[in-house]
Amino acid sequence: MEGTNRKNSSQEIEKLQNTVNRLWERVPRYREKMARAGVAPSDIRTPGDLRKLPFTTKQDLRDEYPFGLLGCGREELLRVHASSGTTGKMTIVAYTKNDVEAWKDCMADCLAIAGVTPGDTLQVMFGYGLFTGGLGFHYGGEHLGATVIPSGTGFTERQVQLMQDLGSTVIACTPSYAVHLSEVLASKRDDSESPGHSLKVAILGAEPWTEALRQTVQAGLGIPALDIYGLSEVMGPGVAIECPCQDGLHLNGNHFIAEIIDPLTGEPLPDGEEGELVITTLTKEALPLARYRTRDLTRIIPGKCACGRDGTRIARIRGRSDDMLIIKGVNVFPTQVEAALGRVEGLSMNYALEVSESNYVKDLAVMVESSSGLGELEMERLEKEALRALHEALGLRVAVKVLLPGSLERFEGKAKRVRVASGV
Numbered sequence: 001m002e003g004t005n006r007k008n009s010s011q012e013i014e015k016l017q018n019t020v021n022r023l024w025e026r027v028p029r030y031r032e033k034m035a036r037a038g039v040a041p042s043d044i045r046t047p048g049d050l051r052k053l054p055f056t057t058k059q060d061l062r063d064e065y066p067f068g069l070l071g072c073g074r075e076e077l078l079r080v081h082a083s084s085g086t087t088g089k090m091t092i093v094a095y096t097k098n099d100v101e102a103w104k105d106c107m108a109d110c111l112a113i114a115g116v117t118p119g120d121t122l123q124v125m126f127g128y129g130l131f132t133g134g135l136g137f138h139y140g141g142e143h144l145g146a147t148v149i150p151s152g153t154g155f156t157e158r159q160v161q162l163m164q165d166l167g168s169t170v171i172a173c174t175p176s177y178a179v180h181l182s183e184v185l186a187s188k189r190d191d192s193e194s195p196g197h198s199l200k201v202a203i204l205g206a207e208p209w210t211e212a213l214r215q216t217v218q219a220g221l222g223i224p225a226l227d228i229y230g231l232s233e234v235m236g237p238g239v240a241i242e243c244p245c246q247d248g249l250h251l252n253g254n255h256f257i258a259e260i261i262d263p264l265t266g267e268p269l270p271d272g273e274e275g276e277l278v279i280t281t282l283t284k285e286a287l288p289l290a291r292y293r294t295r296d297l298t299r300i301i302p303g304k305c306a307c308g309r310d311g312t313r314i315a316r317i318r319g320r321s322d323d324m325l326i327i328k329g330v331n332v333f334p335t336q337v338e339a340a341l342g343r344v345e346g347l348s349m350n351y352a353l354e355v356s357e358s359n360y361v362k363d364l365a366v367m368v369e370s371s372s373g374l375g376e377l378e379m380e381r382l383e384k385e386a387l388r389a390l391h392e393a394l395g396l397r398v399a400v401k402v403l404l405p406g407s408l409e410r411f412e413g414k415a416k417r418v419r420v421a422s423g424v
């Protein structure tokens, strides 16, 4: 076992050195950063030397739009994708032929960890196009040998028809869309014994979600729901995935190194402590990234997974630091709200947050649907319970409104849960 680990770490350091050399030779912006930090490629000799390297940030990608961070010749590019730009200017990510091959391998590995086999039929309900979700799953599924249905986002009636007629066994979509899908399936179910589908697993990602939402999806669809992680800047989906143990996401150590840092000081944190996830790519050619600050908050789970796999495991993402709201001076993540709502029996996982501001102080109102139609008294009782659960979870009082099922907007891609009240 130790021999294997030594071999792995010598391969890892070799790949890391290749990445650093590529950055030094081909990416002027990163070479300048290294020079300012007083570090040269020859200083990277052991895995611990990683922390000598300066960070790469989203701002670097924005400033060098579109191709300023390329680690290869422009003519070597096989494909480009773009990040959604939800938190600012769009950024471009690029892939060589080898990068696309590596991505296919990563995604096929992830699907295999989730229990997908060549005999499965994978319905990809992520967006196809500049967003990496659709094509990432698509090529990974084909590479594994599964039958892929590129149904894309939306058209839920048609999704359900395809799922039933073609016998899909695996779905890939956002967690919020999986909730919507289970509602639509439930509304069509003629006899309560049959689930109305042949699914065996749902692979969900592209937005932070909680254990409470997992329970809702699993109860609604009657199958396990596994979390997959990735971000377009470092590749797309396929960076890490949960195995059926549902005890953290296995990072693909052949292609990535993960660190957790204190987001304020930038200092590395020990395993088990929550902080910002930082990823270094080991094989990327077109967009090699050293110590990319993902702004995603998580921790490295110490110890070994019950499935027996070695390597780094990360906890599910608690949120992106950009998503943090400051309500009456208290830090609030939408996932905390979701977890609290999940503890109240009778509430659904369809919710929205409205932020208002007066005199520079932000306030929060939570709107959530009940899971079934209720009378006024029942609604009031639910509101009180939700208020108590939120107070306990967040440490502050927020307004709560319980709505009838179907009142809130449904999302086909990434859910937009937070809106700013008009007039502020």
Ligand SMILES: [Zn+2]
Residues within 6 Å of the ligand: 243, 244, 245, 250, 305, 306, 307, 308, 309
């Ligand atoms: Zn495992």
